[in-house]
Amino acid sequence: MSDSIGRWIREDRIDADHYYVVMREMIEHAYRDGDGESTVHALERGELDGSAFERDLAARLLTLDGVPPVAEGLLDRMFAGFERVEAMYDMLRDVRKNGFKTCLLSNSWGNAYPRDGWDVIFDAVVISGEVGMRKPEPRIFHHALGEIGLAGEECVFIDDIEANILAARALGIVGIHHRDAESTITELESHLRLTLRRA
Template structure:
């Protein structure tokens, strides 16, 4: 164990929401999009094969959501082989990502016990539950608002700076192992999120005894 940590930084999608694959599949079904075709045509966005990746540009705020929606919709097809409506595509995509209230409570417990907290999210231009953020976090870092994205080291360092802490002071929680490993390389303690209870227990190991979260 790396010792006592005084800050907790959490991802949003997949940690404070249901798992990303579940939300995406719900959207594909609701929009009647050909699911197999979706995964086939979007694979290059996520396998590192694109030199210029529209997803990365969107996450950094380098292209606007309307342009990305047009690009993505142009790749997709409906279950009947027809076109997919571009306008509002990202809003529909994220419609099912409801708050996981128990995970918010884990972070609020840590904050009430004295830990500084932040959310660090790679944004697709989607809306966020800002009312929940206001009662949970001392800092909010959204990739498209700062021109950086995970797993770039500078966005982790920026988030630590917003809390007035060093990376060695912080725990980072994310559902993507690659993002967690990048944080660990900077000196943070890392938790790969797979569920509320496992994350709560792991977080307790990094917080001082007086800051231990309570079971939800």
């Protein structure tokens, strides 16, 4: 994700320092402060469409020329360079091969998800904007658990945002704070007592 964002910042000539200040404030409000609703909440639940969010975000940002970036297509440009981490996909295949159920639980920013091959790695897919709920709301975790027919105590949840991990743990779910594939897979191996592939 950070590589994709960095590429977009360079290509759209975004003022990087200003971008990170703006984004930090938006994400902290959405995931840490819990003080009222925001455009991020609405976007992730699908209550605000991507183009409206793009206009809001573009108005907050600046290019190196001191003007807002072009709003139309902003999210597509931000995520255009996103590349999946093959080691994590290999791990998911191994987990499933060993009889465990897998579920993708994702907060969407209006993204079009490339779903090719998902049927062989996920038993269920829960996208926030499609179900009208978002992490870290407990109800989306309950929804995901219902989709795979498991209790929280039977599950491990992996996420890169601490607030989401804490919400999962409050429901009895083991939480792994993802920072990189190697450490996440190592921790998951310990919980599942398996040896998992790393690409």
